[in-house]
Amino acid sequence: MPMFERGNLMVAFFAIIANLGPPPLHAQGGFIDQSAAVLALTAHAVPLELIPDMDYRYQLLSDEHGNNVVARNMLYKSIGDGDAHLGRQRSAIVQLLNRRAMVSYEVGDTVIVPTRYDVDFRTYSPFPVVYNGGKDFDTLIILDKTLQAFAAYEGGELVRWGIINTGNPAEAPTPNGRYNVTWREPNRVSGHNAE
16 A cells, blocks of 8 residues: 555655746635535546556637626536536536636636546546656655645656745745655645744
């Protein structure tokens, strides 16, 4: 069983990749359904070699009367292959990929949507599924401030990835560097000490 599923974090190295400007992604426009996100992250787990390539397309939200609710329902039908209920379930993945809650989309917005939904969540990763530079580490976690995403590797193989929110580059930037995690706590709140 992979280390992350067991919750046994032994030693992790954090590599924060440099970012010269603010992240290009928009902050979440509302809250993402965390239960749906957990289901999306854990569904359809397959061996690494069976993870397929993924294609994406742009979808413009539109309605001839300018109604945002109708435009979102048309999107649900589109990603649900004609079934709006299935589209609402699949929208958890769309929300994570776009870093934006569906309720915040309006007519004229463009959404990036995958061409498949019946796959292991690692298929959607912006990181490689095998990272040769991580093969010598039991656990390696990479935080990319430009992508605003993390990748968790065990022995160089992608176990999980997800979105992050690093510090505001103008006010409290997350420092670049490599960090060793030597302890773990069930509830930890990190703060920024202004001097």
